Amino acid sequence: MKNQKIKNIIFDLGDVILNIDVPVASQSFANLSGREQSEILTIFNENDLFRQFETGTLSEGGFRNFIREKLNFSDLSDEAIDTAWNSLLLDLPPERVDLLQKLAKSYRLFLLSNTSSIHITQANKILEASTGIKKLDDLFETVFLSYEMGLMKPDVRIYQKVLEQAGLKAEETLFLDDNYDNIQAASKIGIDTIHVQKPVTILEYLKDYAV
Structure with a gap:
């Protein structure tokens, strides 16, 4: 009313x-890294990734470097990271x-x-x-x-x-x-x-x- x-x-x-569809992003990173989606979610949650990035504590560059470090993919391109992160947007x-x-x-x-x-x-x-x-x-x-x-x-x-x-x-x-x-x-x-x-x-x- x-x-x-x-x-x-x-x-x-x-x-x-x-x-x-929020879970799609963690699945996209799982596909990139060859890890299980549950493992990706654990990494994100333990490091409070969403909060850090969404309050500006972590810059775009810092976010991408975090992904490369935690997923052990030093040669992962900015574009590949952004595409995976954006996959939850429909x-x-x-x-x-x-x-x-x-x-x-x-x-x-x-x-x-x-x-x-x-x-x-x-x-x-x-x-x-x-x-x-x-x-x-x-x-x-x-x-x-x-x-x-x-x-x-x-x-x-x-x-x-x-x-x-x-x-x-x-x-x-x-x-x-x-x-x-x-x-x-x-x-x-x-x-x-x-x-x-x-x-x-x-x-x-x-x-x-x-x-």
């Missing part, structure tokens, strides 16, 4: 706007972009994503191939990215920073994310939320807002 107080909508990227249905453009006529729209620079570069390529729109910045007033902010969801500070920087009131703001912990954290500071759960998409969740 539509919240009549809402003036601003913040979107997550993965599995909200852009379809993703498609971006054009009808979701159509919805965003329609919503933008009535609401201030923002993106808030836990992501890395390599993924954003690829996401923009997928967006352009699907819709002709060159970058995510063309769809939102501001694109907030964890690796640029030095914070990641569900840290409450990232939501507070978005509200402060954009000049938003929590009670006038709706946030959509596929991760329950991220939703809960935003709710704690008064942001209205929608937990996006496949196979339902934002087209259904926001149909009352797009009229």
Whole structure:
């Protein structure tokens, strides 16, 4: 049901706007290295790889060197690493972009994503191939990215920073994310939320807002 107080909508990227399949990346690195996927996941988790890269602690070069070192593949090219990392990014249905453009006529729209620079570069390529729109910045007033902010969801500070920087009131703001912990954290500071759960998409969740 539509919240009549809402003036601003913040979107997550993965599995909200852009379809993703996270385990595909670890399988891609397993295929490159000849290791089991479970071993790759253990390496990533023990070294907190996602958090390091997605909060900007690890640079693109640092990330690639980490992969080469941990997988014992010193001659692995940047392109091969990026392709494997990006393999979890699937498609971006054009009808979701159509919805965003329609919503933008009535609401201030923002993106808030836990992501890395390599993924954003690829996401923009997928967006352009699907819709002709060159970058995510063309769809939102501001694109907030964890690796640029030095914070990641569900840290409450990232939501507070978005509200402060954009000049938003929590009670006038709706946030959509596929991760329950991220939703809960935003709710704690008064942001209205929608937990996006496949196979339902934002087209259904926001149909009352797009009229």
